[in-house]
Amino acid sequence: DGGITQSPKYLFRKEGQNVTLSCEQNLNHDAMYWYRQDPGQGLRLIYYSQIVNDFQKGDIAEGYSVSREKKESFPLTVTSAQKNPTAFYLCASSKQGPVGETQYFGPGTRLLVL
Amino acid sequence: DAKTTQPPSMDCAEGRAANLPCNHSTISGNEYVYWYRQIHSQGPQYIIHGLKNNETNEMASLIITEDRKSSTLILPHATLRDTAVYYCIATAGGTSYGKLTFGQGTILTVHP
Numbered sequence: 001d002g003g004i005t006q007s008p009k010y011l012f013r014k015e016g017q018n019v020t021l022s023c024e025q026n027l028n029h030d031a032m033y034w035y036r037q038d039p040g041q042g043l044r045l046i047y048y049s050q051i052v053n054d055f056q057k058g059d060i061a062e063g064y065s066v067s068r069e070k071k072e073s074f075p076l077t078v079t080s081a082q083k084n085p086t087a088f089y090l091c092a093s094s095k096q097g098p099v100g101e102t103q104y105f106g107p108g109t110r111l112l113v114l
Numbered sequence: 115d116a117k118t119t120q121p122p123s124m125d126c127a128e129g130r131a132a133n134l135p136c137n138h139s140t141i142s143g144n145e146y147v148y149w150y151r152q153i154h155s156q157g158p159q160y161i162i163h164g165l166k167n168n169e170t171n172e173m174a175s176l177i178i179t180e181d182r183k184s185s186t187l188i189l190p191h192a193t194l195r196d197t198a199v200y201y202c203i204a205t206a207g208g209t210s211y212g213k214l215t216f217g218q219g220t221i222l223t224v225h226p
Contacts, residue, residue, distance in 0.1 A: 004157075035216075040217075041218070042216030042217050042218055043158070043213075043214070043216040044216075057193065088155075092156070092157075092158075098132050102148070102160045102163065103134060103158075103160065103214060104160065105157030105158045105159070106157050107156060107157050108155070108156065108157050110155075
């Protein structure tokens with residue numbers, strides 16, 4: 001089955017710790033995205049990547065880092081610099097296209113700070 | 115991306131049509147209207163999108179007014195599983211390529 005997988009479903013972070021959220025897709029999509037969602041709010045874009053070895057900051061990139069070494073994978077690291085990391089993190093992917101191609105989302109990772 | 119305005123919540127009886135409105139009065143000519151929905155604690159799900167013409171797929175219909183300043187998502191026979199937050203998004207390519215701006219959306223509650 002084609003789709004996007006995110007792991008883990010729940011992740012706990014201690015103060016001062018970096019944690020990495022996994023996102024994998026087998027849809028052969030070029031573009032991948034990371035969003036953050038806080039309770040009762042819409043999604044906010046953290047980082048996106050249109051092609052391997054290239055990525056761009058979104059609206060709230062501070063305290064986060066990404067890499068895109070493979071087309072299928074776009075891991076997100078929440079660093080200790082992110083002071084309020086508790087949120088629901090969503091990964092998405094889309095084909096390259098002339099206008100905002102449809103994005104397909106993974107099931108999400110819920111990050112909690114201990 | 116053009117700003118979109120949606121009612122915060124709506125109710126619908128099971129089996130009836132759910133009509134969800136969206137206002138996008140500042141939409142530009144190259145911006146598409148996209149609809150996604152998010153069931154509690156899951157990732158958003160694509161529903162439908164359109165530019166000028168009305169569109170229909172297996173999930174829903176999208177009606178866009180002639181001046182493109184508003185649209186309506188229609189779920190023809192709502193079920194309890196359609197209870198979700200529905201997001202209307204206007205987006206184009208170029209510098210905003212691939213970027214979806216999610217607002218607060220409309221919480222649709224389908225009741226028996």
